[in-house]
Amino acid sequence: MSTNGHGTLTPAHLAMFSHLGITAELLNQARIERVTDREAREKYGIVGYGDMSGIVFPYMEPMTGHRWTGRVRRDNPEMQDGKAKRKYVTAYGDHHHFFFPPGCGELLADASVDLIFVEAEQSVLALTAWSIRTGRKILPVGLGGCWGWRGRIGRVESPNGERVDEVGPIADLRWANNGRKTYVLLDANASTNPKVRQARAALVRQLRKQGADVVVPELPLVEGVNGPDDFIGERGDEAMLQILEGAESGSAILNDVALFIRRFVILSSAQVTAVTLWCAHTYAYLIAIWTAYLAITSAEKRCAKSRLLETVGYLVSSPWATADITAAALFRGIEKKRPTLLLDEQDAAKNGDKEKFENLRAVLNAGAHYKGRVTRCVGKGSEQDVKDFTAFCPKAIAGIGWLADTVADRSIPIRMKRKLVSEKVERLHERTVEPIAAPLRKRLSDWIRQQLPALKDAEPDIPEQLNDRQQDGAECLLAIADAAGGDWPEKARKALIELYTGDASEDQSLPTLLLADIRDIFDRLQSAMALSSAELIEELKKIEHGIWAEYHQEKPIGTRALSKLLGGFGIGPQGVRRGEKTPKGYRKESFIEAWERYVPLSPLPHPQHAPQANVYAGETHISDPQHEWFVADEKSEESPMFMRGVADVADKSGSRGTQAQEEDMEGVI
Secondary structure: EOOOOOEEEHHHHHHHHHHHHOHHHHHHEEEEEOEEEHHHHHHHHHOOOOOOOOOEEEOOOOOOOOOEEEEEEOOEEEEOOOOOOOOOOOOOOOOOEOOOOOOOOOHHHHOEEEEEEOOOHHHHHHHHHHHHHHOOOEEEOOOOOOOOOEEEEEEOOEEEEEEEEEEEEEEEHHOOOOOOEEEEOOOOHHHHHHHHHHHHHHHHHHHHOOOOEEOOOOOOOOOOOHHHHHHHHOOHHHHHHHHHHHHOOOOOOOOHHHHHHHHHOOHHHHHHHHHHHHHHHHHHHHHHHHEEEEEEEEOOOOOOHHHHHHHHHHHOOEEEEEEOOOOOHHHHHHHHOOOOEEEOOOHHHHOOHHHHHHHHHHHHHHOOOOOEEEEEEEEHHHHHHEEEEEOOEEEEEEEEEEEEEHHHHOOEEEEEEEEEOOOOOOOOOHHHHHHOOOOOOOOHHHHHHHHHEEEOOOOOOOOOOHHHHHHHHHHHHHHHHHHHOOHHHHHHHHHHHHHHHHHHHHHOOHHHHHHHHHHHHHHHOOOOEEEHHHHHHHHHHHHHHHOOOOOOOEEEEOHHHHHHHHHOOOOOEOOOEEEEEEEEEEEHHHHHHHHHOOOOOOOOOOOOOOOOOOOOOOOOOOOOOOOEEEOOOOOOOOOOOHOOOOOOOOOOOOOOHHHHHHHHHHOOO
């Protein structure tokens, strides 16, 4: 059957197109034809060795229909190691363009029409025919390969003075911008081929830079399916609709999770956004490099910290809730259960056994990175051996006061407040909440599973306002926000900037808060070049927030605690001349470097991380999501002698007395 008067498609070709849902009329409109070797060379400018006969896909300017070039899918490409070489060929020197369906000018100019970027021309035609049959208004666009969106865009001068090609996004990509919904639907091997995943990740980053609202659906790995055209031919129209609608649901699912949280807890918009993304992250953390903790703290009791833990417990993967646990039980539980740890009442832990608290804190310090391990002796007597236990899992830690600095540094601060009488939330009854939470939890888990290949290669743009540690924790959350699309990429970045750099973050570190307060004191006392310890404490007691006036057991901070908090910055007491006396005190010049490093008045932007291979650890090893509540085993067979070999243990000095230790730990979870 002749399709355009210039060539013929064989019955086998027509049957193949028909199986994909592509009609003869659409083939005619797209000017698809079969060419001989001679026609390919003379009409389309194809050069090179071998037989160039095959099906030609004309690339046409979408507004005018003028033919730019053509790409030939060869009937008999050369084979090497069982794979076809140069299966598709184009004329040498042709400027690169996308493959647009025929007569699409109006759709392309209409920003309300969704774009769907696919790799091959057949996929464009199959989706065009599918849209006609289903009445869905979309515009498929063919890249001509996973890297087809990049090409030679000009000439530039190299460092050695030579004129070389400049490679970048080609002009046709410009249509995906300004919030336009754009699907990136590459072939099914995008989930298994690292090169294709890399190309897709780079394309998604470029589209988001242009302002497109990007959605990344996944084709399933099933026999006989490579591209969207095969999927339509094998699975049908309804299955393709489910692929696209499922991809759209990321933003909607996160919105529903956020709405669920708001039903039971009073939180700010930034807090809800961060907690929602963290809940989603619990289903993907096993492929992550870093996991950010949630630091759920408040100044007083009855601020809904436990209620927030209970609420997220209905949403996260494998929740493990406990309020009292030893370090040994903790790392053994993490090793066995791979849970999401919901650790409550940590203000009580600081007032308990100090060695138990320090060992627990050491496990928390180690567990934010996927390589975080604690080492213990196991076995009995002569059969003892050394074993590494993983400490890595998502953790939400709640308590009154402030987290220890090393733990706070790994956490997103969620500072809770007691709700007003006018603020209303629903009661959290398991018998009524679980039936609502279960389907939402499954939707969240299923969506994250679909996104895992994209998340593994994600390199999200990270706000420069965050420091290095904060950027580590933010990466995995921002990758999820970007995958969800909608307004989540923008509001996720705003939320993390607000939480990491706002008032809540300042509450997390007593030493840095002390530094900032001392700077304010010296700024107010402009003529003072030094203050005795007693004078400095008197000034600290005047500060409105009252922390230093009621530092320990409602008594002011003492000289020993003051020295301890400042000692970490290399600042120590010195002799200060006061008439004939020389009491111990602090010179303004001793603080200058610490102020610039830790509490700068105008924080300098932190440089973006160097490009990484991906945000996540290399190997995917996620098991099926479980939602079983585990109870912590509080017993430990380990003696204190085996509790020393933990990475990142805080330095402890045996020279301090009990009173000094209590004073130093006061106000620290």
